Amino acid sequence: MTLALAEAARGLGRTSPNPPVGCVIVRDGEVIGRGFHPEAGEPHAEVFALREAGERARGATAYVTLEPCSHFGRTPPCADALIAAGIARVVVAAGDPDPRVNGRGLEKLRAAGIGVLTGVLEAEAVRQQAGFRSLVQRGRPQVIYKYAMTLDGKVAANGEANGPVSSPESRRRVMQWRNEADAVAVGRGTVLLDDPHLGTREVEGGRDARAVIFDPEGSIPATARALREGSVLVVRQGTHSPLLGDPRLTVVAATSLGDALVQLGQLGLATVLLEGGATLASAFFAEQLIDEVRVFVAPKLLGAGLSPLLAPVRSMHAALRLRDVTTELVGGDVLITGLLTD
Helix, strand or coil: CHHHHHHHHCCCCCCCCCCCCEEEEEECCEEEEEEECCCCCCCCHHHHHHHHHHHHHCCCEEEEEECCCCCCCCCCCHHHHHHHCCCCEEEEEECCCCCCCCCHHHHHHHHCCCEEEECCCHHHHHHHCHHHHHHHHHCCCEEEEEEEEECCCCCCCCCCCCCCCCCHHHHHHHHHHHHHCCEEEEEHHHHHHHCCCCCCCCCCCCCCCEEEEECCCCCCCCCCCCCCCCCEEEEECCCCCHHHHCCCCEEEEECCHHHHHHHHHHCCCCEEEEEECHHHHHHHHHCCCCCEEEEEEECCCCCCCCCCCCCCCCCHHHCCCCEEEEEEEECCEEEEEEECCC
16 A cells, blocks of 8 residues: 555646545555556546556455545546456555545445455545545645744844755755645745745656735736746735736635635645745634645754744644644754644
């Protein structure tokens, strides 16, 4: 199943609104087929793995990161393909929350006499599929908030030539996250201050996620680097801006951040990497719309004392608490990740 999860990871950021899925077929202790879902409309992971396995699939075991589908969508049901190939046993990491499937794929396999085992590395699979599950269960994308700070809690210095907070290795990790996300989001202030491109660099075979700019008045300049083909501009409903007619852009007119996320989900965006700035992040936190936090803590001090990064709360008891926390050393920085929602 670890191999199947690695296969699924190859499709991250490319399959929405479908989930990233991996499949590995094993016979007599040998891997005879591998596959992953490359993008919506293409065959699913099981089909690619069965093609590689060929006739040797008969009597073999298939390891799949998500319950095989049982319905006709853009492609035929994968449960039917596994049955037709003569697979003897299917090991599944996680069930499919899609109401068109949701247990029916497993029932179909069992009815055909195939042995089924579920729940193998389920937590890892669910986390990998978080964007897809968020779309299905909540009608909005998963939101991952990423930032970097010094040991004394600063995200930038006061001067114009700030320079990066985090290490080159950490910044390369961020490029990989962008490569795996459907969208990278920033606010108006970040665009005006830094004019970021929000693209992917230094990732072999990488592609740029869609840039999402939260600009209530639609007042950023049309020359901003983030405004490129496929970008999404989120404005306040009723806003009139010259950018609304820009052919490069999809404009989302929203009544709230929650409404904006629902509309982003309707565009097929399952995972949004929120990169800044502090004002926009504070608004997301205030509406409890952040699902995961990834923060780099750099071994640097700006010597200006400690100050809150976000809106202050009255008591430490009111602090948001992360769960499933992990820590990792990345190029001298400490990367802390954790979840805020189920």
